[in-house]
Amino acid sequence: MGTYIENRETRDSAYAVRQNFFKDIEKYLLGFEQKAAENRLDVMWANNEEQLVSAIESLFKSKYNKVCFDMPEIPEALANHHAVKQIKPQKVENQESIPDIVITNADFAVAETGEIVLLDKKTQNCFNFVRNLIIVLDIGKIVARRTDLDLMLYILSDSKHGAPIHKDVKFIRQPFSHIETAEFFSSTENSYTRDEVKITVILYDNGVSEILRNENLREALYCIDCGLCAKCCPVFAVTGKYTPIELVKAGISEQNSDIIFKNTTLCGNCNSVCPVAIPFNELLTKEMTVSKEGAANQHLCKHLLKRNKMNALNNRFRRFFFLKRIFNKNKKLFNYFFSLKEDFFNIQQKEQ
Ligand code: SF4
Ligand code: SF4
Structure with missing residues (x-):
C-alpha cells in the first residue's frame, strides 16, 4: 500500500496538515461532532478499549446479534461476546449472508464537513441492508x-503512475436508506423500504491523548497508515515484531525503553520514505537519549548515533563484537546482520 513520494514539497505539506490538526485537535474534534450531528449521524466517545466495548454493547438490540467485524483488529471482549454471532466479511462480500450489524473502522474523517471516509471495505455493498452500521473512528484519523x-488520498495513491491505490473510496455523510435483506439476494429492485440505516460513529481515543502529552513524540501521531515504513525496515523484515511507527510508540512507556535499542539500527530508511515526513531519526534517538536504562544503554546510544563509524565496520571481527553487544539477546537479529556482506547501518546513504 502506498508508494514513495519523492517530492519534498508534498511531504512537507502533508506534515503541515497533520501538525495543524494536532495543534488544535480539541477544536476539530468538537467541530466534527457538531457537523456529524447536523448530518444525523450518532456520535459516541470512548477513551479506551473497555469503553469502546461498552459503547458497542449498548448498541446491541437483542440477545443474539449477527455481527460482521470489517476491521483489522477485533477487541477480544467482542470477538468472544455471548450476544455475538460473527459473520466473516468475505461471506458478506460474496452475498452469502447479511449481518444485523456491521462494525468497521474509518480510514479518515473531515472535521469541516463531518464526513467519514472508508477505503476498500469488504462489506460496503451491504451497508444499505443492515440495521446498524457502527464506525470506529480513531481521533487521530x-x-x-x-x-x-x-x-492525504493523493499521498496514498501511486504517485509515479497517478493511479489510486484504493479501489473503493466510500464517503459517508448522512444515513442512507435501509433496504430489506431479501432484496440483497434477488436481482429485482422493487419494494424499497423508507427507513434509514442507523449510523453510529464512535470517536475512539486509542492512546492518542497519552502520546499528545509527550511533546517529544507528538509527531508519531501524524501517521496515516500507509505501511511504507514497515516495508523498508530491515529489522522488522527479520523479527516481524515492531514496524518503525509501532516501535516509536512502544518506546513511549519507560518500561519499554529497552525495546528501541533492540529493534532498530537507525538505518534511516523509515525517515526517508514516510510520506507525512515523520522525523523517525530524531524521534528514535530522542527516545534513546532519554532512556533511563543507565550506563549500558548510554554507551550503546553513543555507538548507534555514530552512523558513519558503523558504516565503516567492515572488519568481520569488529562487526562481530559490535553486534554481539547490541543483539546479544536476540540471536535471530544477530545472525541476520552478521550474515550481511555489505554495509547495513545506513542503506539510504549507500544508495546515494
Ligand atoms: S531506522 Fe531503519 S531499522 Fe530503525 S526503525 Fe527505521 S527502518 Fe527500521
Ligand atoms: S509512519 Fe509509516 S505507516 Fe505511518 S505514514 Fe509514515 S511511513 Fe506510512
Whole structure:
C-alpha cells in the first residue's frame, strides 16, 4: 500500500496538515461532532478499549446479534461476546449472508464537513441492508478540511503512475436508506423500504491523548497508515515484531525503553520514505537519549548515533563484537546482520 513520494514539497505539506490538526485537535474534534450531528449521524466517545466495548454493547438490540467485524483488529471482549454471532466479511462480500450489524473502522474523517471516509471495505455493498452500521473512528484519523483529505488520498495513491491505490473510496455523510435483506439476494429492485440505516460513529481515543502529552513524540501521531515504513525496515523484515511507527510508540512507556535499542539500527530508511515526513531519526534517538536504562544503554546510544563509524565496520571481527553487544539477546537479529556482506547501518546513504 502506498508508494514513495519523492517530492519534498508534498511531504512537507502533508506534515503541515497533520501538525495543524494536532495543534488544535480539541477544536476539530468538537467541530466534527457538531457537523456529524447536523448530518444525523450518532456520535459516541470512548477513551479506551473497555469503553469502546461498552459503547458497542449498548448498541446491541437483542440477545443474539449477527455481527460482521470489517476491521483489522477485533477487541477480544467482542470477538468472544455471548450476544455475538460473527459473520466473516468475505461471506458478506460474496452475498452469502447479511449481518444485523456491521462494525468497521474509518480510514479518515473531515472535521469541516463531518464526513467519514472508508477505503476498500469488504462489506460496503451491504451497508444499505443492515440495521446498524457502527464506525470506529480513531481521533487521530481526522483532518481539518476537505482539501487536506485530498492531499492525504493523493499521498496514498501511486504517485509515479497517478493511479489510486484504493479501489473503493466510500464517503459517508448522512444515513442512507435501509433496504430489506431479501432484496440483497434477488436481482429485482422493487419494494424499497423508507427507513434509514442507523449510523453510529464512535470517536475512539486509542492512546492518542497519552502520546499528545509527550511533546517529544507528538509527531508519531501524524501517521496515516500507509505501511511504507514497515516495508523498508530491515529489522522488522527479520523479527516481524515492531514496524518503525509501532516501535516509536512502544518506546513511549519507560518500561519499554529497552525495546528501541533492540529493534532498530537507525538505518534511516523509515525517515526517508514516510510520506507525512515523520522525523523517525530524531524521534528514535530522542527516545534513546532519554532512556533511563543507565550506563549500558548510554554507551550503546553513543555507538548507534555514530552512523558513519558503523558504516565503516567492515572488519568481520569488529562487526562481530559490535553486534554481539547490541543483539546479544536476540540471536535471530544477530545472525541476520552478521550474515550481511555489505554495509547495513545506513542503506539510504549507500544508495546515494
Ligand atoms: S531506522 Fe531503519 S531499522 Fe530503525 S526503525 Fe527505521 S527502518 Fe527500521
Ligand atoms: S509512519 Fe509509516 S505507516 Fe505511518 S505514514 Fe509514515 S511511513 Fe506510512
